[in-house]
Amino acid sequence: MRALLSTPGRRPLSPPRALAVALAVALAAPAIAVQMSDVAPIAAMGALATVQDEAEGALPSAERAVKAAYLYKFLGYVDFPGGPLDPGAPYVVGVAGAEDVAGELTRQTSGRMVNNHAVVVRRLHDGDSAAGLHLLFIGAAEGGAEAALVKAAQAAGALSVTESATGIEAGSIINFLLVDERVRFEVSLAAAERGRLKLSSRLLSVAYAVLKGGG
Numbered sequence: 001m002r003a004l005l006s007t008p009g010r011r012p013l014s015p016p017r018a019l020a021v022a023l024a025v026a027l028a029a030p031a032i033a034v035q036m037s038d039v040a041p042i043a044a045m046g047a048l049a050t051v052q053d054e055a056e057g058a059l060p061s062a063e064r065a066v067k068a069a070y071l072y073k074f075l076g077y078v079d080f081p082g083g084p085l086d087p088g089a090p091y092v093v094g095v096a097g098a099e100d101v102a103g104e105l106t107r108q109t110s111g112r113m114v115n116n117h118a119v120v121v122r123r124l125h126d127g128d129s130a131a132g133l134h135l136l137f138i139g140a141a142e143g144g145a146e147a148a149l150v151k152a153a154q155a156a157g158a159l160s161v162t163e164s165a166t167g168i169e170a171g172s173i174i175n176f177l178l179v180d181e182r183v184r185f186e187v188s189l190a191a192a193e194r195g196r197l198k199l200s201s202r203l204l205s206v207a208y209a210v211l212k213g214g215g
Contacts, residue, residue, distance in 0.1 A: 098139025184208035
C-alpha cells in the first residue's frame, strides 16, 4: 500500500481565469534557475479550463500546454545522477506516445534555457534507446509499454513522467493527474531514490501527493 505524505489543499479557479493563468505561465514563465518565487507559478500551471477532447488521440490544447510547461520546469528542480551538465550541453527530453505534447514542448522551449542550458526534445519510437535523456515523458498511448519505458528511463538516470492511472505502480517518479479539471501531479519518492535522482523540496511542496511507495 502506498503511504501518502502530503495532499496540499486546492482552490479551483473559474474557467476563464484558469485558462488565462495556465497559458500565461506556460508561455511566459522566465527560463531561469529555480527560485522561491517559482513555487507559485508552478502551482498555477495546474489551472485547466477544460478537458474536452479536441481530436481523437490528442489532448485538449490547454491541458497539452500545461503538461508541456510542467515538463520544462521540472528540469530545474532535479539533481541528476550524472551531476551538473557540462557547459554548453543541453537538457534532453524524450517523449514517447504523445506527439502533440512533443510538438508543444518543442514550441515552448525554443530559445529558452534551464540553468543556462538549452532544451532539446527527442521523439522516441519503438526500439529507440533512452540513453542520454534527462527526462522521459511517457504518454498514455504507450499503454502496455509503459512499464518497460519507465525501466528504460531509470536505467538512463532520467526523470520518468507518466499520465496514467498505473504510472506510479509502473515505477514512474512523477505522474500527471486531472483533479477538478486541473492538471496536477503525484510524486513517488521511492522511484526517485531507485533512479538516483534528488527532487527539490520546492517541487514536492506543490505536488498534489507525495508518496513513499510505488511500483
